[in-house]
Amino acid sequence: MSTDPDVSVVIPTLNRPELAARAVRSVLAQTHANLEVVVVADGPDPITRQTLEAIGDERVRVIELPERGKAPNARNQGALAARGHWTALLDDDDEWLPGKLEAQLKLAATATRESPVVATRMISRTPRADTIMPRRLPAPGEPLSEYFTVRRGLFYGDGFIQTSTIMAPTELLRRVPFTVGLRRQQELDWALRAVQEPDVELLYADDALVLWHQDEDRDRISLExxxxxxxxxxxxxxxxxxxxxxxxxxxxxxxxxxxxxxxxxxxxxxxxxxxxxxxxxxxxxxxxxxxxxxxxxxxxxxxxxxxxxxxxxxxx
Structure with missing residues (x-):
């Protein structure tokens, strides 16, 4: 029998060992256990390596890149190193709920195309409150570019995709890599390019299975x-x-x-x-x-x- 994992989880990070450890623990707590965690340090990061080694789980490995290339490059390098058929992405300051991968794998089994991208809803957590996103899922036949961008309300949009919700075939992430150098809309850029491939469809799990921490006193790429x-x-x-x-x-x-x-x-x-x-x-x-x-x-x-x-x- 193959010893390869079903799912490789790629987590880019740099000099945030406590956050990376929290993210890793949320992966190790998944109900689907046949997985590996590929933490890609975006540059030399011995403290993060030591912190994750202390977790003591052989499914976790750390790759330290020789120099900084930012998160899109780190995700691409993680996908190249992945051993699983599927690769799921997780930002180091987010967490997964325990049933996320199990729900995504079940949904992937219903796909009508060879390379489904499987996303989930998420809980957007701020110091004020929690909100479920996206507020609605794509309608049948709705162009995805319109789902992601066209508003139905004055102060908010309904459609959404976020990196930590995405699981896709590893081969697809290698074939359609993230755009290196793009600071904002990284997942929108990737999703719109990926669905151009003839063998790709986008599926959403209805449940909110990712915890998106939007701490308002911490620097985030999304605030630039x-x-x-x-x-x-x-x-x-x-x-x-x-x-x-x-x-x-x-x-x-x-x-x-x-x-x-x-x-x-x-x-x-x-x-x-x-x-x-x-x-x-x-x-x-x-x-x-x-x-x-x-x-x-x-x-x-x-x-x-x-x-x-x-x-x-x-x-x-």
Whole structure:
């Protein structure tokens, strides 16, 4: 019988041994035990190596890269080193609930295509409360670029995919690697490119099986606002979006990054980009205006009031 694991779990990290250890323990607590954990240190990191070795589980191995290449490169290197048929991704500051891999493997068995990408819902945890994301799953026949980007409410989107929820065939992650150098929208970029492959479909487990820690006092890539870089990425990848999705991304996600500039020139540039290359809907115009006219703290308070907050007990 083969000694290879069913699933390889890739965790990129650097100099955050306590967080990495928490993430690793959540993997080792999975109800599906035939797995390996490939922790990819994005540069020399002896403290993390020592911390994880102290866990004392032979399923855990640490790869230290010689120099920093950031998380997308670390994920790619982890996929190259993976021994499992499946590779699941986990950011070092997130956790899994115990039944995540078991649920994903059962769902993968129902796939109609050879290389399914299997995601799950997640619990987004902030110091204020817990929220289930995504709020809805894709409708049959709905273009995924529109599912991920087109809003149905003024202050929030419904569709979502996050790295720590993704499990895919290891071969697919090698064939369609993460884009090295991209700081934001890494999972959106990867998912939209992956589903272009003829043998790929995207499946979602209905349950929230990932705990996404959004500690507001800790630096996160998702808090950076490189709007010029994102605009270049969007223009270079226009073919991945329907016109409706292209406009929605420009007028919501990209505008949220650029609005702190308070620049009339940038306002006009993004509006022109959306109208020239996309097809905005009425809600896109309203969203665009409220992003540019309301201060972020006011928008956040309004979003909380509109969306509502579930307590941790409600989520459980």
């Amino acid at each position: 606002n490189p709007w010029q870089e994102q605009l270049e990425w969007l223009r270079a990848n226009r073919s991945l979006f329907t016109p409706r999705a292209y406009a929605a991304f420009t007028m919501s996600v990209l505008s949220s990054m650029a609005a702190p500039t308070r620049s009339g020139r940038v306002f006009r540039e993004l509006l022109s980009e959306a109208r020239t290359h996309g097809r905005p809907g009425a809600i896109d115009y309203v969203t665009f205006l409220q992003i540019w006219t309301l201060p972020p703290n006011v928008r956040h308070r309004l979003r909380d009031a509109v969306v509502g907050r579930r307590s941790a007990a409600d989520v459980r």
